[in-house]
Amino acid sequence: MTHPSDIGPAPGEVQAHRGASAIAPENTLAAFRLAAEQGAKWVELDVALSADGTLVVIHDDSVDRTSSGKGPLGNLSLAQIAALDAGSWFDQRFAGERIPTLAEVISALGELGLSANVEIKQHKHHKHHKHHKHHKSLDQLVHAVQADISQRSAQTEIMISSFDPEALRAMHGLEPDLEMAMLWGRPPEDWAGQLAAIPATTIHMHYKALSIGMLEETTRRGIKVRAWTCNDPVQLISFWGAGLTGVITDNPALFLE
């Protein structure tokens, strides 16, 4: 059996999924700091709006799993969210970690020398509004992302990803120079057409759906592909040579050493 230490560092880009979330509570400043200490240059993080319209960095549509609190994100104010403990659920050593705002994380990235893949989450409770309200909340969401990322330091690069093509389309309208990555578990047959309609230049897909044939086609078309969420470097060995651009992993150390 091949051991990760036998295969050396990954030849592509390594993004720390929700920070170094294998060894720290996901989407916290501690997780981003540890990703930087492991040598990662990129972190992936998830953002959504609080009830009072501030972008916070959290994966789920509720605070239940990753904090000391309870309730849907869309019902909680920033003050309520910021008062929660987002570390103890993972390990008592991280007691006192908070659910950070995107603005706080953007500021920390500058100090840590990190760049970020900002994943825009459009949670269901936003989508179940009437059509015009959905557009209003999407508009609010992308403008909030634009305002926060505009504060990044000169060394911090930003890319945007989402499972929601409408979020990418709206974000591209505001920030046409940023890399837009469409998230799919398994890309649809018509991935090229769907990317062009956004327009997006990149696919972020589940690593188990990777194929050499598809990577040859994406490479031919100048489309980048990153694979999530892979915590076993052996799984990707055959894909780097076929044009895989990067990996999104909970444990960046495995791919960097």
Ligand code: G3P
């Ligand atoms: O960006 C890749 C990955 O984060 C997408 O899935 O559910 O972990 O946000 P999820």
Ligand code: MG
């Ligand atoms: Mg994510």
